[in-house]
Amino acid sequence: MTLLIYTLVFAFVIGATIGSFLNVVIYRVPAGLSIVQPASRCPSCETPIRWHDNIPIFSWLILAGKCRDCGAKFSPRYALIELLTAVIAAVMWWQCAAPVFAEFSDPTEIPWKWVVIPFAFRFIFACLLIVIAFVDLDHFIIPHEFTVPGMVIGLAAPWVYNFVLGPEWFLMPWMWPPATPMISLIGFFAGGLMILLIFYLYLAARGVEGMGGGDVTLMAMVGAWLGWPSLVFIFFAASLQALVGAGVAHLFGLDFLKDGAEVFADDEPLGFRDKEEEASVDDAAEGEGEEDESAEEVDDTIPAGKLALPFGPFIALAALEFLILGPYLPDALSMRYFY
Structure with a gap:
C-alpha cells in the first residue's frame, strides 16, 4: 500500500508536468508555432517565465494567476488543464497498478511491464483527447496532426500488448478495454464510417454540414483505441452531453457557441493552417484578440437550429468516460460481452 501511494503521488506530479506541456501544444500548434522554442513567456510583456514561476498548478496559485513582472492575468484554464491531466494520470495509475500490486507482497517481484505499458498507452490516449478537445473548443477544428498519429498508436497498442505481455493479456480484468487487434x-x-454517415444524412436533410472532417478522424481514432463495442456508448453519451452543453452555452452566452452559418460557410474544405489564418484575420478585423477577456455575447435573435458548437470535445469527454469508468458500467452500456 505504501508503494502504491508513493507511485500515485509520482504519477500526479508527472501528470501535472505533462499537463503544462499540453497547454503549450494547445496554444502553439494552431498558431503554427514551435512547441520547443522559444521558452514560455508572458503574452503581454513577453518576459520569459522563470523556472520557479512555471511550476505546474502551484505557480499559478502562488502568483494569483498574474505575471510577476507586468501583472497581466493568466487564464485559469492553464492551471485547470494541469490539474485535470494530473488527476487523470493518478486515476489511471491506480487502475493499472492497484490490481497488480495487490498480488505481490514483495515489490521486487512486481511485473512492472503489466503496470507501466498499459498506463503509458492509456495516458497517451487521454493526453491526445485533452489537446483535441481544447483546440476544437478554441478554433472549431480538429487537426490531423493529432488524430492521425493517434490512429496509428491506437491500432498498434494491441499488437504491442500481444508481443510484450503475451496473447492472453486481454483476459486480465484490469486491462480495459480488452480490444484485440481485430476489435x-x-x-x-x-468509428469513421459512423460519423461519415451522419454527416451525409444531415447534409441531405438540412442542406448544411453538421460535422466536420475532424470529427470523422477523431471517432476513427477513438474506435481504434477503445474498439468497436465502445462506439454506441460514446456516440450517445457525446450527443447527450453536447445537447446539455449547447443549452448551457446558449443560456449563459458562452463564446464557444457560434453562428452555424459562420462555422460551416465554406463549401471547400480548408487545411488546418489555412483555417487558422482565416480565423486570425477575422479576429483582427473584428477587433477580437486572444487577450480580450470579455466573452462574445451570443445573438439571441439567431433562430433555433442555426447555432453550432464543436462536437469534438464531447466525443473526447465520452471516450475518457468510457476509458476510465467502463469497468464499472453495466454490461448493457459497456458492451463488455462483445470484447
Whole structure:
C-alpha cells in the first residue's frame, strides 16, 4: 500500500508536468508555432517565465494567476488543464497498478511491464483527447496532426500488448478495454464510417454540414483505441452531453457557441493552417484578440437550429468516460460481452 501511494503521488506530479506541456501544444500548434522554442513567456510583456514561476498548478496559485513582472492575468484554464491531466494520470495509475500490486507482497517481484505499458498507452490516449478537445473548443477544428498519429498508436497498442505481455493479456480484468487487434481495426473503420454517415444524412436533410472532417478522424481514432463495442456508448453519451452543453452555452452566452452559418460557410474544405489564418484575420478585423477577456455575447435573435458548437470535445469527454469508468458500467452500456 505504501508503494502504491508513493507511485500515485509520482504519477500526479508527472501528470501535472505533462499537463503544462499540453497547454503549450494547445496554444502553439494552431498558431503554427514551435512547441520547443522559444521558452514560455508572458503574452503581454513577453518576459520569459522563470523556472520557479512555471511550476505546474502551484505557480499559478502562488502568483494569483498574474505575471510577476507586468501583472497581466493568466487564464485559469492553464492551471485547470494541469490539474485535470494530473488527476487523470493518478486515476489511471491506480487502475493499472492497484490490481497488480495487490498480488505481490514483495515489490521486487512486481511485473512492472503489466503496470507501466498499459498506463503509458492509456495516458497517451487521454493526453491526445485533452489537446483535441481544447483546440476544437478554441478554433472549431480538429487537426490531423493529432488524430492521425493517434490512429496509428491506437491500432498498434494491441499488437504491442500481444508481443510484450503475451496473447492472453486481454483476459486480465484490469486491462480495459480488452480490444484485440481485430476489435481495434473494426472500431477504426466503424468509428469513421459512423460519423461519415451522419454527416451525409444531415447534409441531405438540412442542406448544411453538421460535422466536420475532424470529427470523422477523431471517432476513427477513438474506435481504434477503445474498439468497436465502445462506439454506441460514446456516440450517445457525446450527443447527450453536447445537447446539455449547447443549452448551457446558449443560456449563459458562452463564446464557444457560434453562428452555424459562420462555422460551416465554406463549401471547400480548408487545411488546418489555412483555417487558422482565416480565423486570425477575422479576429483582427473584428477587433477580437486572444487577450480580450470579455466573452462574445451570443445573438439571441439567431433562430433555433442555426447555432453550432464543436462536437469534438464531447466525443473526447465520452471516450475518457468510457476509458476510465467502463469497468464499472453495466454490461448493457459497456458492451463488455462483445470484447
